[in-house]
Amino acid sequence: MIMQTRNLGWSARGLPIVEAIDLDVIAGETLGLVGPNGSGKSTLLKLLAGIRKPSSGSVAVKGRPLAAMRRREAAQSIAFLEQHAETSEAITVRDAVELGRTPWLTALQPWSHKDESIVAQSLADVDMAGFGQRSWATLSGGERQRVHLARALAQCPEILLLDEPTNHLDVHHQLSILELVARLPVTSIVALHDLNQALACDRVGVLARGRLVALGAPHEVLTVERLHAVFGVRASIVTDPADGARLFRFHALQ
Numbered sequence: 001m002i003m004q005t006r007n008l009g010w011s012a013r014g015l016p017i018v019e020a021i022d023l024d025v026i027a028g029e030t031l032g033l034v035g036p037n038g039s040g041k042s043t044l045l046k047l048l049a050g051i052r053k054p055s056s057g058s059v060a061v062k063g064r065p066l067a068a069m070r071r072r073e074a075a076q077s078i079a080f081l082e083q084h085a086e087t088s089e090a091i092t093v094r095d096a097v098e099l100g101r102t103p104w105l106t107a108l109q110p111w112s113h114k115d116e117s118i119v120a121q122s123l124a125d126v127d128m129a130g131f132g133q134r135s136w137a138t139l140s141g142g143e144r145q146r147v148h149l150a151r152a153l154a155q156c157p158e159i160l161l162l163d164e165p166t167n168h169l170d171v172h173h174q175l176s177i178l179e180l181v182a183r184l185p186v187t188s189i190v191a192l193h194d195l196n197q198a199l200a201c202d203r204v205g206v207l208a209r210g211r212l213v214a215l216g217a218p219h220e221v222l223t224v225e226r227l228h229a230v231f232g233v234r235a236s237i238v239t240d241p242a243d244g245a246r247l248f249r250f251h252a253l254q
């Protein structure tokens with residue numbers, strides 16, 4: 001297991017927001033996290049990233065408690081693309097992505113050609129290669145999202161935590177970013193709202209009211225009954241005649 005949580009919980013003003021999460025993350029998998037608004041997906045990702053301290057329980061990375069790791073060491077293992085990531089306005093796109101290299105730089109290992117080429121590759125991976133000199137302030141919402149992902153990629157993490165990475169993206173870039181994430185030789189934990197996108201993950205975890213109520217293969221976990229119980233919708237499954245893939249259509253409950 002590359003990452004494990006035991007009895008992980010976080011409360012705000014005494015109210016449990018995330019509760020009793022026991023999660024074993026398999027090295028190399030893409031794990032989708034789905035759940036209604038407010039079910040705790042972002043909070044769980046923040047706990048896994050170490051930027052929120054658990055109220056109970058623990059997170060371990062390759063058997064080591066995350067709480068005992070130095071910030072720099074944790075940042076060499078884990079990169080986090082937050083839902084509302086922010087960047088100082090007065091920098092270029094390239095500067096923003098170069099920040100991803102920070103955990104790897106030391107006085108003995110200063111900025112080098114290797115860092116340069118990792119930054120260039122990260123920008124290319126998110127289809128932003130031509131934007132290096134652009135001012136951050138001039139980017140569209142979707143371009144900013146892709147640059148934030150490039151910064152996370154430039155961090156060269158073993159574990160990539162992504163909070164709704166396809167937010168703001170046009171359909172072409174939604175597909176290319178998800179394909180990129182699936183292709184990367186890293187472990188990815190991705191909060192998603194689009195349940196059809198979740199079907200493409202290796203496994204899916206379902207959060208409801210702060211608890212992990214199901215975890216497993218997408219089609220085993222995202223059953224019509226569970227979608228009804230957790231999301232309050234009626235789902236039907238349709239088959240794409242082009243390739244036989246099964247997809248959801250959703251209907252409001254009468």
Ligand SMILES: Nc1ncnc2c1ncn2[C@@H]1O[C@H](COP(=O)(O)OP(=O)(O)OP(=O)(O)O)[C@@H](O)[C@H]1O
Pocket residue numbers: 012017035036037038039040041042043044
């Ligand atoms: N600092 C806080 N203080 C009080 N309540 C909080 C705090 N942070 C989060 N919450 C509450 O915790 C719940 C879970 O929030 P979280 O952002 O983790 O949900 P989510 O599943 O990511 O939601 P969404 O799908 O809307 O992004 C929400 O009801 C939210 O209002």
